[in-house]
Amino acid sequence: MRCAILLLISCLSVFAAKKTLDVYFIDVEGGQATLFVSPSGQSMLVDTGWPGMNARDALRIIAAAKKADVKKIDYVVISHHHADHVGGAKQLAERIPVGMFIDKGPSVETTAQAKELAQMYEEARAKSQHRVVKPGDTIPVKGLDIKVVTADGQMIAAPANAPQTPSCAGVQKDKEDLSDNARSLGVIVQYGKFKLADLGDLTWNKELELVCPANRLGTVDVYLTTHHGLAASNTPPIVTALKPRVAIMNNGARKGGMPAAWKIIKASPGLEDIWQIHFSVAGGTETNAPDTFIANLEEQNDQGHYIHLAANQDGSFTVTNSRNKYTKTYPAK
Numbered sequence: 001m002r003c004a005i006l007l008l009i010s011c012l013s014v015f016a017a018k019k020t021l022d023v024y025f026i027d028v029e030g031g032q033a034t035l036f037v038s039p040s041g042q043s044m045l046v047d048t049g050w051p052g053m054n055a056r057d058a059l060r061i062i063a064a065a066k067k068a069d070v071k072k073i074d075y076v077v078i079s080h081h082h083a084d085h086v087g088g089a090k091q092l093a094e095r096i097p098v099g100m101f102i103d104k105g106p107s108v109e110t111t112a113q114a115k116e117l118a119q120m121y122e123e124a125r126a127k128s129q130h131r132v133v134k135p136g137d138t139i140p141v142k143g144l145d146i147k148v149v150t151a152d153g154q155m156i157a158a159p160a161n162a163p164q165t166p167s168c169a170g171v172q173k174d175k176e177d178l179s180d181n182a183r184s185l186g187v188i189v190q191y192g193k194f195k196l197a198d199l200g201d202l203t204w205n206k207e208l209e210l211v212c213p214a215n216r217l218g219t220v221d222v223y224l225t226t227h228h229g230l231a232a233s234n235t236p237p238i239v240t241a242l243k244p245r246v247a248i249m250n251n252g253a254r255k256g257g258m259p260a261a262w263k264i265i266k267a268s269p270g271l272e273d274i275w276q277i278h279f280s281v282a283g284g285t286e287t288n289a290p291d292t293f294i295a296n297l298e299e300q301n302d303q304g305h306y307i308h309l310a311a312n313q314d315g316s317f318t319v320t321n322s323r324n325k326y327t328k329t330y331p332a333k
């Protein structure tokens with residue numbers, strides 16, 4: 001009898017174990033804050049949103065962490081040192097324990113704002129470990145494979161069998177981007193057969209280098225639109241090389257979500273849907289997803305609705321809009 005009870009308890013705990021990679025695309029209104037929660041319970045946050053505003057973005061991140069039952073963020077990855085990415089770091093670290101901050105090294109910018117952000121970021125790290133990573137390094141979240149593919153302007157080498165990207169032909173380079181965007185730390189997050197790309201605010205020329213002529217990244221299921229869906233990023237070759245089924249656009253009402261980028265993503269072969277954190281004012285009626293797929297519709301009085309994704313090891317995944325609870329499952333291929 002006692003054995004039977006023990007067996008029952010162990011069965012129940014197996015059933016209760018989390019089986020999905022959960023991703024929360026948090027609304028920081030034209031910045032980035034993306035929380036990944038592994039089936040192991042370990043977590044990684046990419047970027048911390050904006051500073052100020054009574055810790056609005058840090059509080060939104062903590063609200064998402066609570067939903068995911070995350071009491072400590074194991075890794076906070078800072079893609080680059082702009083205010084909409086690193087800005088919320090100190091306010092966040094004051095409110096929830098952070099195991100380790102990971103970045104690509106300091107900003108290349110020397111403005112007063114860059115110095116102020118660097119100071120704040122140093123204070124944010126006071127109680128946490130800190131590590132600088134390079135392309136090819138992994139971020140050791142238990143249960144996931146997370147590879148750094150670009151950092152500080154460098155990138156991983158192309159694998160020997162890397163396919164050529166046909167859409168590279170005729171695509172012109174942009175003028176050199178000397179900002180910290182071009183130094184963004186980018187990752188590919190993999191859980192079983194499921195893959196997601198997050199390249200921070202990487203810009204045009206560096207995107208081209210990643211996939212032209214050889215595709216160093218392979219394909220993914222989900223593409224977090226680079227640089228909020230701004231037209232200085234999301235070059236056609238990177239989108240078609242990654243060949244996502246779903247794009248998630250971390251735009252604000254008046255930042256990112258630009259028609260030129262939206263059209264490139266929409267036209268990508270194999271794309272099933274674009275989901276957006278915000279309705280894009282610039283997109284108007286032509287280049288926005290249907291309302292159902294948009295987490296925040298109004299420009300004023302933003303409610304901070306997020307998009308949630310739950311991925312399975314077989315590559316299938318479900319996306320949910322927290323505003324209207326609309327949910328769509330993408331079966332394994």
Ligand SMILES: [Zn+2]
Binds near residue numbers: 030
């Ligand atoms: Zn940004």
Ligand SMILES: [Zn+2]
Binds near residue numbers: 080082180181201
């Ligand atoms: Zn930036």
